[in-house]
Amino acid sequence: MPTARIYRRPKNAMSSGRANTQNWVLEFEPVEAKRADPLTGWAGSGDTRQQVKLEFPSAEAALAYAEREGIEAHVIPAPERKLKLQAYADNFR
Template sequence: MKTARIYQRPKNAMQSGRARTDLWMLEFEPRTAQQPDPLTGWNGGSDTTNQVRLGFPTLEAAKAHAEREGYAYHVVPAPERKLKLQAYADNFR
């Protein structure tokens, strides 16, 4: 049985906007550990399900898809937003 992880996309640290952070992603857990390739040294494996990422508009839609396809899943809660409130005048204290 495939195991999936459902999570909400985090905000990109390199951008100030919050675009596409409302999407819920379904991502499969790797079945086997990745092995280094002896020739190139790159990590890889025979499991291609770790390349699949599905996006859903709501958490309920992601759960419904996982249940319909027979996947075991767990939901990773969204990180709590931390607001750092400061005024421009605080730069000169």
């Protein structure tokens, strides 16, 4: 039985935007380890499920899909947003 993890993408640290962080992602866990290709040196494996990432509007929808398709899945809870409230004047203290 394939296993998968369901998580919410974190905000990109390189930008202030929150694009693509509202959806939940179902991603299959790797079955075999990656190995270096002798000709090119690129890492790869024969497991094609690692390329599949499905997006859902909620964790419940992702879990329902996993149960319907016979996929054993576990949900990784979304981290809490921590707001650092400060004023511009705090830079000159």
